[in-house]
Amino acid sequence: MVKEKPNSTRIYDKDGFRRRAACICVKSENEAEVLLVTSSRRPELWIVPGGGVEPEEESAVTAVREVLEEAGVVGDLGRCLGVFENNDHMHRTEVFVMNVTQELDEWEDSRSIGRKRQWFTIDDALSQLALHKPTQQHYLMQLQHSKTLDNTNRVVNATHPPKLTNAATPAASPTTA
Template identity: 60%
Template sequence: MVKEKPNSIRTYDKDGFRRRAACLCFRDQKEEELLLVTSSKDREKWVVPGGGMEPTEESHTTAEREALEEAGVRGTLGRYLGMFENKEKKHRTWLYVFIVNELLDDWEDKKSMGRTRQWFSVQEAAQKLSHKPVQVSYLDLLKKEQDMVT
């Protein structure tokens, strides 16, 4: 079952992959605590906020919109981490770092589907995302990036 938002149009690239964007939502610039949301399909599982791009939307706009809709957060969009391909589901996801400035008490997916959110260390988040190998690869890339800096 795929959740469809009213009035949303799925967009695909020339290879037939669905165009998506997502954010790694961090508590602050240190990028040590990551905000995950419960899955729309299974409330016992956690996911990185993200979703499909609208036809006229740029990936960074989608990433910010999805962070607000799914996690109820506003903040500052940081660097672009890369594009991740899920060949099995035929998705291509543009991924950004997002620094959270504001946590809303009520947000769209909390009201419409009872979604919740929680902060995790990056290591805990990797464990919570083990059912989503592509999302674990987001954190692997982040760790590689951080290792290059230190």
């Protein structure tokens, strides 16, 4: 069953890219395990939870909302990993790290479309994402590298081999919501 949002409005940036936000949900501060959810289009495959920014909504708020809807978790929103650009699908996704503090027994997408969630090691998550969402592998690569980098905003082109540059568009500062 495909998730439909009939009342949602797609928001685009000045360059015509659709604005999205996502969270790499981690189980603990050591960031050794990440939470993936099943795809709404192909439920046998796994993805990073995230979705479109709504009108008048900050990216950090979108990330928290999408994780609650898609993964049924809440937690402490941490650093921004950057803005990941996908030229094939014309979207830019601002990705945050969330330290999960609570997993709900039931949540919106588990009830409406039967979505599941599962914890994976970084290596296993990279393998799972390679099957369906290879551009999302770059989120996890940046998670691994971000521990040693300063916390400046960066744009990562996820369509081609990753290269880090200074962000062209201002990013919302991570906040808890």
